[in-house]
Amino acid sequence: xxxxxxxxxxxxxxxxxxxxxxxxxxxxxxxxxxxxxxxxxxxxxxxxxxxxxxxxxxxxxxxxxxxxxxxxxxxxxxxxxxxxxxxxxxxxxxxxxxxxxxxxxxxxxxxxxxxxxxxxxxxxxxxxxxxxxxxxxxxxxxxxxxxxxxxxxxxxxxxxxxxxxxxxxxxxxxxxxxxxxxxxxxxxxxxxxxxxxxxxxxxxxxxxxxxxxxxxxxxxxxxxxxxxxxxxxxxxxxxxxxxxxxxxxxxxxxxxxxxxxxxxxxxxxxxxxxxxxxxxxxxxxxxxxxxxxxxxxxxxxxxxxxxxxxxxxxxxxxxxxxxxxxxxxxxxxxxxxxxxxxxxxxxxxxxxxxxxxxxxxxxxxxxxxxxxxxxxxxxxxxxxxxxxxxxxxxxxxxxxxxxxxxxxxxxxxxxxxxxxxxxxxxxxxxxxxxxxxxxxxxxxxxxxxxxxxxxxxxxxxxxxxxxxxxxxxxxxxxxxxxxxxxxxxxxxxxxxxxxxxxxxxxxxxxxxxxxxxxxxxxxxxxxxxxxxxxxxxxxxxxxxxxxxxxxxxxxxxxxxxxxxxxxxxxxxxxxxxxxxxxxxxxxxxxxxxxxxxxxxxxxxxxxxxxxx
Amino acid sequence: xxxxxxxxxxxxxxxxxxxxxxxxxxxxxxxxxxxxxxxxxxxxxxxxxxxxxxxxxxxxxxxxxxxxxxxxxxxxxxxxxxxxxxxxxxxxxxxxxxxxxxxxxxxxxxxxxxxxxxxxxxxxxxxxxxxxxxxxxxxxxxxxxxxxxxxxxxxxxxxxxxxxxxxxxxxxxxxxxxxxxxxxxxxxxxxxxxxxxxxxxxxxxxxxxxxxxxxxxxxxxxxxxxxxxxxxxxxxxxxxxxxxxxxxxxxxxxxxxxxxxxxxxxxxxxxxxxxxxxxxxxxxxxxxxxxxxxxxxxxxxxxxxxxxxxxxxxxxxxxxxxxxxxxxxxxxxxxxxxxxxxxxxxx
Numbered sequence: 001x002x003x004x005x006x007x008x009x010x011x012x013x014x015x016x017x018x019x020x021x022x023x024x025x026x027x028x029x030x031x032x033x034x035x036x037x038x039x040x041x042x043x044x045x046x047x048x049x050x051x052x053x054x055x056x057x058x059x060x061x062x063x064x065x066x067x068x069x070x071x072x073x074x075x076x077x078x079x080x081x082x083x084x085x086x087x088x089x090x091x092x093x094x095x096x097x098x099x100x101x102x103x104x105x106x107x108x109x110x111x112x113x114x115x116x117x118x119x120x121x122x123x124x125x126x127x128x129x130x131x132x133x134x135x136x137x138x139x140x141x142x143x144x145x146x147x148x149x150x151x152x153x154x155x156x157x158x159x160x161x162x163x164x165x166x167x168x169x170x171x172x173x174x175x176x177x178x179x180x181x182x183x184x185x186x187x188x189x190x191x192x193x194x195x196x197x198x199x200x201x202x203x204x205x206x207x208x209x210x211x212x213x214x215x216x217x218x219x220x221x222x223x224x225x226x227x228x229x230x231x232x233x234x235x236x237x238x239x240x241x242x243x244x245x246x247x248x249x250x251x252x253x254x255x256x257x258x259x260x261x262x263x264x265x266x267x268x269x270x271x272x273x274x275x276x277x278x279x280x281x282x283x284x285x286x287x288x289x290x291x292x293x294x295x296x297x298x299x300x301x302x303x304x305x306x307x308x309x310x311x312x313x314x315x316x317x318x319x320x321x322x323x324x325x326x327x328x329x330x331x332x333x334x335x336x337x338x339x340x341x342x343x344x345x346x347x348x349x350x351x352x353x354x355x356x357x358x359x360x361x362x363x364x365x366x367x368x369x370x371x372x373x374x375x376x377x378x379x380x381x382x383x384x385x386x387x388x389x390x391x392x393x394x395x396x397x398x399x400x401x402x403x404x405x406x407x408x409x410x411x412x413x414x415x416x417x418x419x420x421x422x423x424x425x426x427x428x429x430x431x432x433x434x435x436x437x438x439x440x441x442x443x444x445x446x447x448x449x450x451x452x453x454x455x456x457x458x459x460x461x462x463x464x465x466x467x468x469x470x471x472x473x474x475x476x477x478x479x480x481x482x483x484x485x486x487x488x489x490x491x492x493x494x495x496x497x498x499x500x501x502x503x504x505x506x507x508x509x510x511x512x513x514x515x516x517x518x519x520x521x522x523x524x525x526x527x528x529x530x531x532x533x534x535x536x537x538x539x540x541x542x543x544x545x546x547x548x549x550x551x552x553x554x555x556x557x558x559x560x561x562x563x564x565x566x567x568x569x570x571x572x573x574x575x576x577x578x579x580x581x582x583x584x585x586x587x588x589x590x591x592x593x594x595x596x597x598x599x600x601x602x603x604x605x606x607x608x609x610x611x612x
Numbered sequence: 613x614x615x616x617x618x619x620x621x622x623x624x625x626x627x628x629x630x631x632x633x634x635x636x637x638x639x640x641x642x643x644x645x646x647x648x649x650x651x652x653x654x655x656x657x658x659x660x661x662x663x664x665x666x667x668x669x670x671x672x673x674x675x676x677x678x679x680x681x682x683x684x685x686x687x688x689x690x691x692x693x694x695x696x697x698x699x700x701x702x703x704x705x706x707x708x709x710x711x712x713x714x715x716x717x718x719x720x721x722x723x724x725x726x727x728x729x730x731x732x733x734x735x736x737x738x739x740x741x742x743x744x745x746x747x748x749x750x751x752x753x754x755x756x757x758x759x760x761x762x763x764x765x766x767x768x769x770x771x772x773x774x775x776x777x778x779x780x781x782x783x784x785x786x787x788x789x790x791x792x793x794x795x796x797x798x799x800x801x802x803x804x805x806x807x808x809x810x811x812x813x814x815x816x817x818x819x820x821x822x823x824x825x826x827x828x829x830x831x832x833x834x835x836x837x838x839x840x841x842x843x844x845x846x847x848x849x850x851x852x853x854x855x856x857x858x859x860x861x862x863x864x865x866x867x868x869x870x871x872x873x874x875x876x877x878x879x880x881x882x883x884x885x886x887x888x889x890x891x892x893x894x895x896x897x898x899x900x901x902x903x904x905x906x907x908x909x910x911x912x913x914x915x916x917x918x919x920x921x922x923x924x925x926x927x928x929x930x931x932x933x934x935x936x937x938x939x940x941x942x943x944x945x946x947x948x949x950x951x952x953x954x955x956x957x958x959x
Contacts, residue, residue: 032955182955226959235956245951252947257939259708280946282939284708284932289733293700296693296730300673300704303691304712308704326694416951419944455689455705455712458668463637463684465692466676475639476684 005177005221010069012077013172016094017086019053019062022165027064029169029186033178034068035236035413038226041068042524043238044076045409046596049266049349056118058093070225074524074531076410078599082175084168086110086141088119095131104134105171107164109142139211141167148207154196163204170208177223180209230415237414239378239407240267243311243337244274246385248281249417251307253386254393254425259301260309261286261294266349267405268311268339291319295336299323302332303464305429305454307389311337313405314356315345321364324398328368328490330464331442331450333392337385340404342595351595352405354520355571360400361549361578367487369494371395372549374402376523379414381407384546390425395493396449402548404570406597407521429454435472442474448493450474498550504558508541509534514611515562517587519545519575522568522598529603538611545575556583566590566610568603630661635670637687643678648799648825649746653685655805660688663813665713672715673702675722678753678827679746682717696727699734702741707928713813716743721751724760724780732789737927738817742809745782745822746799750831763909768830783904783919786820787897793819794900795918798839799826804849804916811918817926824910838914850903850917855887858913866906874902876913892921 013030017023024045034041044065053060067077082103085091087110098104111126125131126138145167149160166187173180184202191198212221237245251258260283262272276285284306288294295310302308312320317338327334340356342348360372371391375384381403388401430451433439441462442450453460462474470477471485506515507530518526523544533540543558545551559565559579565587567576573589580587590606592598635657643649660670670688674680676695683690689712693701698716706714723731723745734741750768751757757770761782765774786794793815797808805823812819824835838846848858848866857865857879865887869875874888891899900920907914 035955036957038957038959229959231959233952233956233958235951235954245947248950249944249947251939252942252944257708257936259704261704278950279935280938280950281942282935282937284928284935286703286707288700289729292697293703293730293733296697296700297704297707300691300701300706301708302704303689303701304671304705304709306708322694323697330691416948416956419948422944455671455709456669458666461637461667461687461689463686463690463692465683465690466694467692 005223007223007225009071009224010067010073011082011176011222011224012065012067012080013082013084013176014063014065014080014094014097015084015168015172016061016063016090017165018055018089019048019050019060020055021062021086022162023062023064023086026165026169027066029183030172030178031066031236031411032186033173033182034066035234036182037178038229039068039070039224040072040227040229040413041066041236041411042073042076043067043411044406044597047350056087056089056115058089058119061090061093063090063094068224070227072227072229074527075597075600078601082172084172086164086168088115088121088125091125092119092121098134100133102134104131104136105168106136106138107141107168108138109140139171141208144207144211145204148203149200152196152199152203155200159197160200163200166201166204167208167211170205170210171212174209174212175221177221180205229413233416234413235416236411237379238409238411239375239381239403240270240409241274242379242381242414243271243375243385243403243408244278246382247275247309247389248278248283249382249419249422250386250389250425251281251283253422254307254389254427256305256307256393256427258283258309259286259298259306260284260311261288261297261301262311263288263291263294263316265291265313265316267341267408268313268316268337270408271311271337271339291316292323295320295323295334299327299330299332299334302334303330303455305427305452307335308333309335309337311339313339313341313349314343314347317356317359317363324370324400325364325366325368326466327398328364328370329466329469331396331490332452332464333396334398335388335392335401336398337388337401337403339408340402342593348595350405352521352597353570353593353595354402354404354522355574355593356402357519357548357571357574358577360402367491369491370398370400370549371494371497371547372400372402373547374520374545375407376520376544376546378407378410378412382414382417386422390423391497393425393427394449395447395497396452397493402520404521427452429457430460431457432459440472440474442469443472444489448489448496494550498553501547501550501552503554504543504545504552506541506543506558509539512539512541513563514607515541515543515559515565516607517543517545517559517565517567517575517579518569519548522570525598525600525603526568528600529607532600532604533607540607548575548578551582559583559585559587564588564610566607568598568606570598630664630666632658632661634667635660635687637685639684641685642681644829646828647678648748648827649678649682651799651802652744652746652805652823652825653682655802656809657686659806659809662810663713669711670713670715671705672717673698673705674717675719675727676753677719677722677751679717679719679722696722696725697730698722699727699730699741699743703730703734703737703739706739706741707932710740710929710932714741716741718743718745719752720745720747720749720759720761720782724782724785732785735786735789735791735818735820738792738924739927740817740929742812742819743821745820746825747782747822748825748827748831749834750827752827752830756830779909781904781908782822784901787901787904787920790897790924791820791920792817792922792924793918794904794920795820796822796824796916798824798835798916800840808918811921815921817924835910837912838910838916846913848906848913848915850890850915850919852890852892852918854890855884856890856915857887864913874906876906892918895922
């Protein structure tokens with residue numbers, strides 16, 4: 001037992017256990033307590049595709065990593081300082097990531113011969129020197145949890161043992177000085193209707209906390225003070241919830257009722273779960289019969305004057321492609337959110353990737369251009385969702401918003417936005433004739449957008465359809481010159497959008513010869529790697545694209561103004577080929593397709609190699 | 613576009629003066645001469661003013677196929693969508709806008725092949741849309757391949773040795789999906805068609821209407837046994853509350869079969885009291901299903917008219933009312949409260 005504590009600026013903790021061990025819950029609660037203390041933080045939930053993957057095997061391990069600090073941080077961190085391994089499989093899967101000399105806490109009770117065998121260990125790693133490079137604490141968590149809960153009435157032994165995750169949470173909360181009060185209140189509320197379960201969880205948590213405080217565990221409690229964030233009100237938020245809030249904000253701001261139709265798919269379903277709760281904002285959610293129906297329902301609702309939105313992940317994007325092309329032809333607002341995951345096909349459904357970029361831009365038949373934008377951080381999903389709606393409504397076009405598994409699940413403190421700063425979103429419905437006493441549904445305004453005349457508006461009856469439309473009148477036209485004109489006009493909408501986009505911002509050091517250009521969820525790691533490079537006294541420039549199609553008008557000038565351009569992506573080089581193609585720049589890729597974010601040290605290394 | 617210059621500036625107030633011309637877009641119709649679609653279009657355009665719903669409150673949605681062009685000829689709001697997806701598009705608009713009258717026009721390939729999933733799910737949900745299935749038992753627009761309602765053994769360009777497929781019975785399929793309104797009519801039977809569509813329009817949930825439609829180019833005469841000259845004797849015209857009988861002198865009728873289901877008999881052999889009395893409102897769909905199964909193909913005695921018309925919760929409508937009023941009163945301040953509810957902290 002120690003009374004002093006050690007101050008650290010930044011800490012990374014990883015919890016790892018069976019997918020049924022409740023590691024994600026532990027991670028969420030630890031994150032909530034950490035957010036309360038005012039630390040900056042970033043999280044990385046990482047779990048298998050199976051709900052209950054084979055117990056005890058490395059493939060079934062579920063993990064949650066949190067990086068928190070008394071300064072601002074950009075990523076969930078590379079290597080944990082502390083690893084909690086609830087069984088041998090978790091140790092096997094995650095020990096390599098632990099910093100040498102780092103703290104390893106294992107549930108000693110789980111290291112049985114059977115579990116060791118399932119994890120693929122021939123000998124007990126706690127005894128054969130495997131863990132000797134780490135500060136290892138073997139804690140009999142199952143035994144201590146059982147003992148802590150054995151007085152509770154009406155509690156089955158299996159239920160008691162299941163609370164060992166709370167024991168681990170209690171222990172880590174003590175180690176990092178996270179007060180237990182919020183966690184205990186949360187447990188009391190969550191299990192209010194199941195008193196025995198509630199009592200067991202609380203008892204396990206307290207046992208873990210007290211174990212740290214009183215037992216012969218030599219780890220010194222660590223103090224991580226609050227981060228000097230900008231003044232204002234904060235909450236912790238993940239990408240899924242931030243996207244939902246952004247859609248709500250756009251709905252209220254525009255006066256358009258949100259009509260959200262989707263089909264369940266990992267990891268996009270979270271968005272449906274969030275939005276389905278918001279009756280109060282008039283959100284109409286529909287769980288459609290399939291991906292195709294979902295996007296058609298959303299498009300039908302848009303025709304009816306609603307804010308039609310659908311969301312999915314890669315395989316669902318394939319299915320929606322034909323309807324998205326219809327929306328291009330109809331020139332109606334539609335927002336399609338693609339929470340990217342590792343493909344092709346079912347691929348790695350719970351792992352992250354950025355491999356749908358080219359599909360988003362090009363993945364439709366015919367010449368069917370549409371705007372594509374991407375979120376950079378979990379909280380940025382809010383702003384990007386608003387922007388997707390703004391573009392869709394202003395230009396009467398489908399817009400694809402790219403998110404990914406990492407962004408949707410990861411969380412960070414969010415400086416709550418000032419609603420007064422939301423952009424104008426004016427549906428500008430047509431109310432009368434626009435050409436003398438005639439109504440021409442394909443007559444365009446200065447943005448190249450056509451009128452949005454919704455059913456119920458007297459005198460403006462018109463027929464839309466996938467057949468090519470005559471410029472202006474919107475009548476079916478098979479005329480060759482008209483098709484060429486309409487193809488050009490549809491493309492010009494994107495050119496007009498590019499003109500109004502804010503320029504690509506470059507954060508460049510004096511004398512920097514290398515630009516690191518990114519998009520989407522690599523924003524954090526690019527910033528973190530740049531800090532490391534700057535820490536070495538080397539100059540560097542970084543820039544992040546928030547609009548992928550069209551790109552900001554100055555993008556070409558930016559990439560051409562550096563000797564070298566490095567593009568890190570979680571794919572095999574998709575932005576890379578776009579940049580090379582559009583701007584004839586010999587950019588270099590740094591690519592990773594392992595289902596997990598790029599680490600700062602990996603990117604730092606890649607940058608150093610390019611600089612040399 | 614109002615190519616004919618019709619205008620109903622007063623919305624509902626103008627319904628008293630509506631005429632057939634108010635529903636005609638004036639766009640040149642481009643179906644083959646002699647196509648059954650012309651007769652259906654004329655009947656629908658004539659019926660619309662009688663429904664008392666102004667054109668701007670009426671929406672026609674179609675998929676791909678010859679029937680898909682229907683929307684261009686109606687001076688209502690319309691959308692010619694993509695193949696098979698019209699019921700999904702229509703579900704979107706009907707759910708979002710409970711104030712509109714939404715119609716889907718589709719064909720046997722569109723609705724029963726590529727779009728089968730959306731058809732059955734819109735019916736099970738009981739979305740307030742009227743689904744008109746123009747069944748011509750052939751793919752017309754792609755020039756004559758067999759369809760999911762073509763008879764087994766059908767010889768077409770894609771099946772030179774005869775199709776192997778067992779056909780769908782569209783009404784039995786709709787009933788299997790728990791459709792709350794199911795009917796069948798015939799393209800050129802103007803009075804019957806109009807009456808059936810009127811009943812469909814009055815129905816509060818999904819209304820599914822199969823229309824036998826002759827494709828005189830690729831499948832001419834498919835319905836001759838029940839349509840036009842010589843077909844009348846095989847038409848079993850269903851009337852709610854009436855014993856089911858038919859024939860030139862009403863000499864034939866329908867009774868319960870000892871094997872289950874229904875069968876056709878000579879009334880003289882069984883007596884009138886033995887005939888099944890038609891009831892469109894019976895909750896159990898087995899009566900309507902047995903009628904649908906009486907003729908799996910229109911080659912002999914075939915029931916037409918309304919098979920089933922029952923009340924069931926309509927998808928969306930009441931919920932949408934609540935949501936609309938919630939949306940109308942929601943403010944950015946409410947959203948601010950939402951964002952600030954739960955765990956927040958101030959720096």
